[in-house]
Amino acid sequence: MAGLTAAALAVVAFLAYQASANVPANLEKPAASSPKARPSEAAKGPxxxxxxxxxxxxxxxxxxxxLGERRVWLVGAGQLTQTFTVMPSTISPRPGTYEVRSRSGRIQGSDGVDIEHVVRFTTVDDVSIGFSAAVDGTLESPDPERKTGGVRMKRADGDAMWTFATIGSKVVVVP
Incomplete structure (x- = not known):
């Protein structure tokens, strides 16, 4: 079963790459289109x-x-293992290198949502920052009025993160 899943993910990644490589130039948007993006990043284009x-x-x-692409890459020994999109929290870490500090199998998130496979790597303004997946499978934008640090992902991606990122694993945050 794991072999079929890996093969399916490889096919999906290839097709996504193929589709992105064939986007007409007039439809492309700069990758750094977030409000926090620096002008020099946006000028580079996608x-x-x-x-x-x-x-x-x-x-x-x-x-x-x-942060700008809202994407995570799990990089194994010399090769990309998996990549997926995420929903950022209301509080983001600064770009830099961190280590996984703690993990929780299943808890309630700071937004009241039941979450699983929590992988924490830093704290900003007394708010823990880490990756997690909502148990109910939702991937909603966080309430901008609440201080949250959970970078949410789909449950299958949360499973992959949980397996990959153990205590002490390196986490690199880029703009």
């Missing part, structure tokens, strides 16, 4: 391969989280 691990995200085994 990356040639949006599924490729960002340049400058380090070397070796690591989790890479791009």
């Amino acid at each position: 990356r040639k391969d949006p599924l490729a691990v960002p340049v400058g995200s380090g070397k070796g085994v690591r989790v890479v989280y791009s």
Whole structure:
């Protein structure tokens, strides 16, 4: 079953790459279109391969989280293991290198949602920042009035993160 899942993910990733490579130039949007993006980033335009691990995200085994692209890459020994989109929290970490500090199998998130596979890597303004998946499978935008640090992902992606990012694993946050 794991082999079929891996094969299916590979096919989906290839098709997504193919589709992104064939987007007409007049429909492309800069990857750094978030309000926090620096003008120099937006001027660069979209990356040639949006599924490729960002340049400058380090070397070796690591989790890479791009704030601007709202995407995570799980990078194994010399190769990309998996990539997926995420829903950022209301409080974001600064770009830099972190380590997984703690994990919880299943808890209630700061927004009151039951979450699983929580992988925490830093704290900002007394709010824990980490990756998690809502048990009910939702992937909603956080309430902008609440201080939350959960970077949400789909449950299957949360499973992959849980398996990949153990205590002490490197997490690299890029703009």
